[in-house]
Amino acid sequence: MTTRIKLSLLASAPLWLVASTGIAHAQAFYLQEQSARGAGRAFSGEAADTGPQSLWWNPAAIADIETTEAAIAASAILPRGKVIDDGTVIVRPRQAPAAIGGNPVSKNPINNGVLPSGAVAMPLGERVAIGLAVTSPYSFTTNYDADSWARYSADKTRLRTIDIQPSVGVSVFDWLRVGAAVNVEYTDAELGNKLPNLTAALPDGQQVLKGDGWDVGWTAGVQMHNDWATVGISYKSAIEHTLKGSVEISGLVGPLAGGNATIDGIKARFKTPAQIIVGGRFRATDALTVNMQGIRYTWTDFDTIDLGAPLDTAIPENYRNTWSLAAGLDYAATPDLTLRAGVQRTLTPTQDGNRDARVPDSNRWNFGAGGSYRLTPRFTIDAAANYVAFKDETIDRITAAYVGEAAQTPIVTNGRLEEAHALVFSLGGHVAF
Template structure:
């Protein structure tokens, strides 16, 4: 294989690494950033108060009177199935055959635990300092090495940590403002099979790793129209990431150039979307509060994957679309120490029908949630929640040229659902 082809192979692999990172953020963006909010399907979070709402609005802590700490854990349990519907491969010979392999993959989306933390400390009568840690884009999908989807995906893992510093300012009894700055660390791992020239030869393998930091900002406001009615609005900026990685290729057999079995370095630049939230909380009675929230997510920022490496670069155009989520919920104080809540959310996918990958077999979602808060002490609240997520069936249609000169056309069907169990604690001191 000529040097230029080696470089192109590495570039394509790094592009795939970036695509998996970005696609995971869309198909597997994790809203689980508040155990209290989970119980009402994240409705009204932009208008709620306290450290537990910092992800949604930096102004949420402006009214805290005492230091406050929140910590939460969310267990994400996914049931998923991805089925082959006639995928084919055209090798360099050329001859077109079925991709072969096991035709049904189950539980490809791994279960996981999502942690989050936030704290708020009043500096004076006007200013509150906040810090938070969120994990908004974390997922792992994994197929067997002999799966029908192996040329597109074997393992895809993305881990992120969003570290945010916040200042909130109480203008007056009616208006609170907030601003935050985030550093986002991303670490990714990706692997897939590579077809050799003959279907009688064992597959080769391509493995990728990459990581890097990105930076963003957020602003927000809350308007307390009356003691019973609060409106909130916030904006979280897009974040540009540069992932530096290594691509390791092995198992390439003659007549393909065996010199392809090597490791090469490069980097890919991607952009995660902006998010705009508006919402309200209305205490219709002293015990019952209604919540509503609309979020617009700017996935059209993901216009391309730009890859650079020794000797050149590449640009891969994408077709993600902006989406709007809508959530409604209710809180009801059943007793002085026990509050019950529930909610529902419509969450469409930004992934295009044509070009959807087996790495992220995503579809439109509906969330149904229930939760509760137990005031164990005047300064200690315990939150629990359970969420059922229904995924619409989604079709996989994608054609890609592999680094070994074959063309793979994937046709499949993805189905599934998920359950999320959340718990958290809020402590003031």
């Protein structure tokens, strides 16, 4: 029975507990919407800006604050797109290759959602400050219809993360700020996909995996500044996640019925990538600030998902390292109103031959606009809108159910992502006490 479950899992090889966001935001299943202020300039200067709104990107951002400050934000994320079958076939035992069947067009499989974030910072004397950021960097839900052509590699996925980042920032010299933080991250995930029975006339089986766990990483950064420029550099470590959960397989009939079972206590291990962030803010005039930022993501850390006993197998992911580049402007139109705009280019870590319907990711452009308005001397409201345009891309990862058994069933995927885009609306506030 354990062997049958182990082999059945390979039908969902594209991701076990982490695939979720697909065509949504920064890249793959990472979300960058942790600041409404940053969204307005397409996240082009966060490592070099100051205050709790930039704490996620660089803990040095709070080093010179003079009063206690807090910021909250929420982003409504509205992804759209089509995941289309372009000739996927299934090869059941002793049968000729056949069309996968089902609905050949899956529209908007990535659910709409709201992503909250918040941070607070407090000075301890003239040169030291402490802070706390609470974010959700890997969270969303995909939901394909039960009759979708992609059902054997992607059905329903739910991922929630909560990242709690206590931080300290120190103003070492008048020109140098440094910071360090611990990232305590909770992950809760559920993944499901269909399993083929031995003939197309039989209804599909079902596989559902669940797991959760707490893990720890760290962040460190510096900011160098003078009267007209600030340069920020930070490093967010990769986090090795260990999720403990269960797998349940049901609906298999005939010779496959022995695979129906539930196993508890399964552990899955995987890494989310490190980030090397370099940002700059340059005062061109008294009113105009130019922002730039580049991020290198070590997505090769997400090379496999390792499943522990009793399954004892590794699922290859084969992501590649990649980057994002952004540029933007802040313009102080009045003493109370600041306008922003920016553009960001990001490459996907998914590769041809390894891209599946659960994470139908592609290269994208992110265009942002927004602003801040100071309602009172201590309270400012931030708002932004982003349009993310995704390149059409192939979905072409071959999977198989019941590998190594007489019932082995390859699924030769041939699909594509088309007309994908996302609208993101962010609203936040910043208060000084």
